């Protein structure tokens with residue numbers, strides 16, 4: 001199983017990246033895991049004519065080949081950030097049937113439902129299977145040194161476990177009975 005963690009914040013001292021690093025550390029302890037940082041693969045704003053750049057191909061391939069994806073993102077204006085949405089706009093079909101979990105950093109608790117629209121669009125547009133638990137961390141929970149809240153640390157662990165379990169149950173793990181290579185026909 002290869003679990004892909006994508007950090008989408010472009011901020012130098014990002015708190016959602018701290019969540020991504022911890023998820024990647026925990027996932028790596030259980031099996032193969034990869035961390036991709038959008039700062040290393042800058043994307044232009046999607047205008048419908050920006051699909052041909054190498055970063056899009058690299059990101060699409062990484063998403064398509066993963067057994068499951070954990071997306072770490074900032075909450076901006078009661079939604080995930082434009083950079084996170086720009087990633088989805090560029091990589092669209094790579095998310096088809098993918099298992100997707102979310103780790104988000106916000107300023108305050110009031111934006112707790114921010115993931116809803118984003119998750120709904122992945123589910124309805126690409127039939128992504130959204131892990132029915134997510135991590136929502138506010139300022140007091142995380143800083144540049146790491147995760148400060150035991151509850152949030154436990155939730156990251158729970159999310160990684162749930163994501164692995166869902167991918168396993170769906171046969172998305174190579175070597176298991178129901179594993180189907182990405183793109184292979186279902187019947």
Ligand SMILES: Cc1cc2nc3c(=O)[nH]c(=O)nc-3n(C[C@H](O)[C@H](O)[C@H](O)COP(=O)(O)O)c2cc1C
Pocket residue numbers: 009010011013014015016017073074075076077078079105106107108109110111
């Ligand atoms: C443009 C902008 C909009 C924001 N909107 C919200 C918001 O709607 N709700 C919230 O709780 N925090 C909001 N914040 C605070 C961020 O979620 C917070 O700074 C978080 O740490 C960002 O994630 P990052 O550190 O990984 O970049 C906003 C911050 C910015 C810069």
